[in-house]
Amino acid sequence: MISFGLTEEQDAIRGAIREFAQGVVRPLARDCDEQSKLPDDFLQQVWELGLTTTQVPEAFGGMGADRSQTTTAIALEELAYGDAGLAVAALAPSGFVNALLDHGTEEQKQRLLPGLCGTEFACGTLAVVEPGAMADASRPKTTATAKSGGYVLKGTKRFVPFGDRATHFLVVAALDSEIAAFIVARDAAGLTIGAEAEKNLGLRAVPVHTLELDGVEVSDGDRLGGSAGGNVRALLDTSRAALASCLVGVARAAVEYCVPYAKERVAFGEEIAKKQAIAFMLAESHTEVEAMRWLVWQAASKLEKGLDATKASYQAWSYAGEKGLWVADNGIQVLGGHGFTREHPVELWFRSARTLGVLEGTVSI
Amino acid sequence: MISFELSEYDRAKLDAIKEEGLICRKYARYYDEHEETEIPPDELPEAKDFAPTPNLASRQSEEDSGPSVMAMLYTVYRCWGDYAVKLRQPKAGGLGNAALMAAGTDEQKQRWINNFLAMAITEPGCGSDPSRVTASAVLDEETNEWILNGEKIFVTGGVRADGVVMWATVDKSAGRAGIKSFLVMKGTPGFEVAKKEKKLGIRGEDTATYVFSDCRIPRDQLLGGNEEVQKKGSGGFRGVMKTFNMTRPAVAAFGIGISEAALDFTREELEKAGVDLDYGAGMGNRSAVAEKFMKLEALHEASKLTVLRAAWLADQGQPNNMESSVCKAHAGSAVREITQGCIDILGPLGVSRDNLVEKWMRDCRIIDIYEGTGQIQRLIIARGLFDYTRDDLN
Incomplete structure (x- = not known):
């Protein structure tokens, strides 16, 4: 069945998160970006929304709702509509938790989930991104070498959210010709976490760090999914879909900001919204926001049904990456010189969009 | 519940129309080159064996798609066969019929x-x-x-x-x-x-x-x-204009069918040429031609979903005025880019009249013009966004 209908529950979640995004996230966004800072009470507030823990079974400390990638995608669009940096911060712990839920062994779930699903903010995060041009999450340069009873990890990971406080990292590495993921505790021998947070173009609100893995030893039980290995391809697919969700939110924010601006701003005797040059830009932007969203939903729905979602996730991610940036870029143009200043949020969304498009493996749905 | 998987019942209907479409495609070049010839629709030799159009509104279970969604998909795969397939449609499908039913x-x-x-x-x-x-x-x-x-x-x-x-x-x-x-x-x-x-x-x-x-x-x-x-x-006037809320998605669906045919042809040629389409890989591990093709596919998919969205709203009894224009505007430009891009990828093979891609590109060019040009659709979308009247923005 082809259906774009939300469940009642999804509709309620969307409403609640939209309110949170407007009331809490958006007002914080500029300061967090300027100061590359994340208030602790924000993290706790987000935590209490239950984004990370809702879909975790009660036995592991969660709230026992069904695992739903479409619900998370909807929530993520709304959060990113508030601010993408704060959205990535809010959802980064879910990246690790979802990976365990979807691909972990029972032992891994029992061992790690309760500690990550309490009443206080806690996190493990994904360590997928690598330095160097043309980094490719599906062909990591970080290597895992099997040895008796476990593996040895070697390589560098970048853009790892919450490197300063995560208790665990899920490191994606090449194991012979496969890709595999490994649970690495922050105090593992051979792991060096960058002392300073990285300085990046966008998403400055979320602290991200570089990890150096210099012969980090992990046990067999630390390979995601055990000796057979989890479906790391599907894990990367959820990440692509998540970034695409964020891009939809960012692009929508830009359109919704530009509409009232264009209706107020007067040039040559009338509102610029009445000029086709501006009206068409925004009509096209709105059109692309819709198109992007349906691709995201399609990918999320395939993931939710356990189907192969690699192509659908690629399409959502690639299309949203390109069009999300284009919409944000148009947003600056509509505001002209004002759009170039940091008085208005459009330049922030433009930087967010550019950054989101290249960060496979930071968040997941 | 959000879902994009067709039920078996849905799929059977669409498979049948695709099969029929392939038969009609055999005559596509003939019709293209004999514009002056009047061939009555049922003179395709095989047409007598075609099954009657299924009842698209019939659903066997909750898992089946709604009638407007199915009508759009049916239109897509009719035109995937060939646009001229419409010639043998039962005689009830003109735009005037839609106006008659609406007004x-x-x-x-x-x-x-x-x-x-x-x-x-x-x-x-x-x-x-x-x-x-x-x-x-x-x-x-x-x-x-x-x-x-x-x-x-x-x-x-x-x-x-x-x-x-x-x-x-x-x-x-x-x-x-x-x-x-x-x-x-x-x-x-x-x-x-x-x-x-x-x-x-x-x-x-x-x-x-x-x-x-x-x-x-x-x-x-x-x-x-x-x-x-x-x-x-x-x-x-307004009553008749309302007609377009379902005909615009249908016109977009014509284009989507044609562009899907062009993509399918191009994909086969790329496979023959040994081009690997690895959707999981990063950009550095794809050839330029694979990258271009995969992006055209994504554009196609995005466009198709906007059409299905407009139809789904109609099935829910919800207004779809904006969404009809969204899908028409999107598909109008997407199918141009896709069919023209496929020729780019195929090179001389794409412009040869031994194949149908050059015809599909020509056929597609109308999608952004009739039933309201892309520019008219943008005006409608912008009026919706700004809450403007026709007098405010024209």
Whole structure:
């Protein structure tokens, strides 16, 4: 069945998160970006929304709702509509938790989930991104070498959210010709976490760090999914879909900001919204926001049904990456010189969009 | 619940139309090269064996898609076979039929439902702005007849049609409010098919010019029956414009079918050439040609989903005015880019008339023009965004 209908529950979640995004996230966004800072009470507030823990079974400390990638995608669009940096911060712990839920062994779930699903903010995060041009999450340069009873990890990971406080990292590495993921505790021998947070173009609100893995030893039980290995391809697919969700939110924010601006701003005797040059830009932007969203939903729905979602996730991610940036870029143009200043949020969304498009493996749905 | 998987029942209907589409595709080049030849629709030798169009509204379970969604997918795969497949559609599919169903009285619907009705709006002096229609309708109170005068161009299916819903003004001073639509059957004295256009593409579908010279029709052939001219608002005009909320997604679906055919052809050629389409890889591990092709596929998928979204809203009984324009605007430009891009990838193979890709590119070029140009769709979308009227933004 082809259906774009939300469940009642999804509709309620969307409403609640939209309110949170407007009331809490958006007002914080500029300061967090300027100061590359994340208030602790924000993290706790987000935590209490239950984004990370809702879909975790009660036995592991969660709230026992069904695992739903479409619900998370909807929530993520709304959060990113508030601010993408704060959205990535809010959802980064879910990246690790979802990976365990979807691909972990029972032992891994029992061992790690309760500690990550309490009443206080806690996190493990994904360590997928690598330095160097043309980094490719599906062909990591970080290597895992099997040895008796476990593996040895070697390589560098970048853009790892919450490197300063995560208790665990899920490191994606090449194991012979496969890709595999490994649970690495922050105090593992051979792991060096960058002392300073990285300085990046966008998403400055979320602290991200570089990890150096210099012969980090992990046990067999630390390979995601055990000796057979989890479906790391599907894990990367959820990440692509998540970034695409964020891009939809960012692009929508830009359109919704530009509409009232264009209706107020007067040039040559009338509102610029009445000029086709501006009206068409925004009509096209709105059109692309819709198109992007349906691709995201399609990918999320395939993931939710356990189907192969690699192509659908690629399409959502690639299309949203390109069009999300284009919409944000148009947003600056509509505001002209004002759009170039940091008085208005459009330049922030433009930087967010550019950054989101290249960060496979930071968040997941 | 969000879902994009077709049920088996849905799929069986679409598989059947694809199979039939492939048969029709064998004749695609013939129709393209014999624009002047009148071949009645059922003369495809195989057409007699085609199954009747399934009831798209029938659902066996909750897992099956809604009727509008299915109608769009059915349209997509009909045109995936070939645009000219439409030639053998049962004679109830003209745009005029859609107008009849949207704005006609019950009696009118019953009377004309089984005819193929074209729609005549465009004139030599007006296209995108139908409020400038100059064809006139004057009521002769003595005989209870309307007297129609004027010229209509670009009438889709106008040669083949049994009759037409034509737009004329009953009161030029009233502007848009004075425009009414009239049902005129072929053979009515004073109604002449004056010309058949020669076109870039969709040559299998005729496009006609009509001339009305003192053409008299009975008074009750005013569509909807409302003779009153409201000085305020757009009156009956709006009713007919509403027709487009489902025909625009359908036109977008024509284009989506054609672009899907072009992508399928190109994918096969890339496979033959050993090009690997690795959707999981990063950009650095894809060839330029694979990257380009995969992006065209994504564009296609995005466009198709906007069409299904507009149709799904209709199935829910929700307004879809904006979404109809969104999908028409999106598909209008997407299918141009996709079919032109496929030729880019295929090179000389793409422009050779030994294959159909060059024809698909020509056929697709109309999608962004008829049923409201891409620019008109953008105006509608922008008015929706800004909450503007036609007078605010035009």
